[in-house]
Amino acid sequence: MKLAILSRNSKLYSTRRLVEAARERGHSVRVLDPLRCYLRISAEGFGMHYKGRPIAGYNAVIPRIGASITRYGTAVLRQFELMGSFTPNPSDAIARARDKLRCHQLLAAQGIGLPVTVFGDNPDDTVDLLSMLGPPPHVIKLNEGTQGAGVMLTEKPSASRSVIEALRGLYANFLVQEFIAEARGADLRCFVVGGEVVATMRRQAPKGDFRSNLHRGGSARAVRASAAEQAAAVRAAAVLGLGVAGVDLIRSRRGPLVLEVNASPGLEGIEEATGLDLAGRVIDHVAAAHQPLRRNAA
The missing domain is CATH 3.40.50.20 (Rossmann fold)
Structure with missing residues (x-):
C-alpha cells in the first residue's frame, strides 16, 4: 500500500x-x-x-x-x-466533527446522549438563552476549541452572562452546556477504529480544575468501557462518518453522554495508558478497507 x-x-x-x-x-x-x-x-x-x-x-x-x-x-x-x-x-466527516454545534445537532438527532446544550447569537436574548439551559454551573465552550482550550466553568448566572457578553464582543462562536457534577472531573476517551472500541482510558482532571484533558495536566489509566459506553462511542463515530475517532464520554445518572468526537485523536496518551499498539490498529484498518476500492477500480 x-x-x-x-x-x-x-x-x-x-x-x-x-x-x-x-x-x-x-x-x-x-x-x-x-x-x-x-x-x-x-x-x-x-x-x-x-x-x-x-x-x-x-x-x-x-x-x-x-x-x-x-x-x-x-x-x-x-x-x-x-x-x-x-x-x-473523509473530509466532510472531519468538518462535521470540528464544528461542535453541528456535531451535537447530528448526534442528538440520532438519540445519542449528550449534555443539554444551548446556542444563540443575539445579546438581547442571553437571559432567555440561559433560562432554556437551567441554573448554573454552566460550561461555556468555544465552538472550535481543542485540548480543553476555550472551555470555561461559570458558577453564577452573572458570571455566565459576563463570559457570554465578552465572547460575543470578540465575535467568537460558542456553546453553553449543563455541568454534569456527578462525573467529578473525569471522562472516558474511547478510541474507535473501524466500528469497534479498541481501547479506552479514564482521564481525571487535576485538583482545582474540571477539564480532564491530558494537555491540561489530567491523569489517565486504562479501563474497560461498559457495553452502553462502547455502543454510544461507536454510534457517535458512525453518525459523523469517521472510521477512526476519539470519542469523549462522561458517566452521568442518565447514562453515558458524548462530550466531543475527535477526528484526529492523539495516540500518545492512550497508547501509554493502555500499552496497546493503536497506530498498528489504524494502519491495519486502512490497509483492509482500501482493498475493496482497489478491486472495484480494477
Whole structure:
C-alpha cells in the first residue's frame, strides 16, 4: 500500500507512530504537510503538486489535520479523495466533527446522549438563552476549541452572562452546556477504529480544575468501557462518518453522554495508558478497507 499521512510535523508522536507502524507492515509511507500541497481543479480531472513536484497514486491517506488548518486541510484531503485515494476519515466527516454545534445537532438527532446544550447569537436574548439551559454551573465552550482550550466553568448566572457578553464582543462562536457534577472531573476517551472500541482510558482532571484533558495536566489509566459506553462511542463515530475517532464520554445518572468526537485523536496518551499498539490498529484498518476500492477500480 502506498500511504500518505497529512501532518504539519513529522516529529509529532502520533505521526511518528503511524509511520513506524506502516513501515513495520511493509507499506510505503510519506508524511505530507497539507499546507505545502496545492491543487489543480478542472473538468478534465484533478491534480496536485507538493513542494513543486506532482504527486499521485496514493492508495490511502490518513489525515492528521489540526483545528487551525481545518478548512485548507480538508480541501487537500477532498482532492485526494477525488483522485481515488481511500481515507478512513473523509473530509466532510472531519468538518462535521470540528464544528461542535453541528456535531451535537447530528448526534442528538440520532438519540445519542449528550449534555443539554444551548446556542444563540443575539445579546438581547442571553437571559432567555440561559433560562432554556437551567441554573448554573454552566460550561461555556468555544465552538472550535481543542485540548480543553476555550472551555470555561461559570458558577453564577452573572458570571455566565459576563463570559457570554465578552465572547460575543470578540465575535467568537460558542456553546453553553449543563455541568454534569456527578462525573467529578473525569471522562472516558474511547478510541474507535473501524466500528469497534479498541481501547479506552479514564482521564481525571487535576485538583482545582474540571477539564480532564491530558494537555491540561489530567491523569489517565486504562479501563474497560461498559457495553452502553462502547455502543454510544461507536454510534457517535458512525453518525459523523469517521472510521477512526476519539470519542469523549462522561458517566452521568442518565447514562453515558458524548462530550466531543475527535477526528484526529492523539495516540500518545492512550497508547501509554493502555500499552496497546493503536497506530498498528489504524494502519491495519486502512490497509483492509482500501482493498475493496482497489478491486472495484480494477
